[in-house]
Amino acid sequence: MIENLKVENIIISKQGEESDNFKKFINLINEKNINLIIVKKGDYIEIDKYSHFEILFPETMYISENVLNNNSIVAKFTSNNISMLFTGDIEKVAEERICELYEDTNKLESSIIKVAHHGSKSSSTEKFLNLVKPRIAFIGVGKDNNFGHPASNVIQRIRKYTNIIYRTDESGEIEIKFNKNGIKIKTMVSN
Numbered sequence: 001m002i003e004n005l006k007v008e009n010i011i012i013s014k015q016g017e018e019s020d021n022f023k024k025f026i027n028l029i030n031e032k033n034i035n036l037i038i039v040k041k042g043d044y045i046e047i048d049k050y051s052h053f054e055i056l057f058p059e060t061m062y063i064s065e066n067v068l069n070n071n072s073i074v075a076k077f078t079s080n081n082i083s084m085l086f087t088g089d090i091e092k093v094a095e096e097r098i099c100e101l102y103e104d105t106n107k108l109e110s111s112i113i114k115v116a117h118h119g120s121k122s123s124s125t126e127k128f129l130n131l132v133k134p135r136i137a138f139i140g141v142g143k144d145n146n147f148g149h150p151a152s153n154v155i156q157r158i159r160k161y162t163n164i165i166y167r168t169d170e171s172g173e174i175e176i177k178f179n180k181n182g183i184k185i186k187t188m189v190s191n
Contacts, residue, residue: 016067051079070094087116095128119150
């Protein structure tokens, strides 16, 4: 994306392991003079006077199992009275830890969820979804992917909370606009 689009800021967490792809990514950020913001649990990123991101995960102690996925940034975006939980590629082990951190709070409760790990069967556990209580779900998933994403049991678990599920394999690109009156969702079916 950053090779083809103008990007001003990139937000990442400290990496649990480095790879050649990550080194290439950092070199490209430096080449293009993009502002790199490294976040951790508890950080806030203010967008404007009505909107902000709160970083809920990862912690400083990383989950060792599938390091890159399970230490993805989990962030809650809030704009006026609407919130959206971004979950990255976390799996069950990370969801369990996040549930431990926030189970006696309403921190995870969100109007919208970006479903973890493309709707993988290893994510979107019952306990996690029960703390989020989403009214709308978005799943970023490739059409006819080799992994079988999204898993049918994940769809069934999400449907206990909402029947409003948008999937990029069915709707193409999905655009969400937040404003003081709520949200507007636009889909662009791909060919």
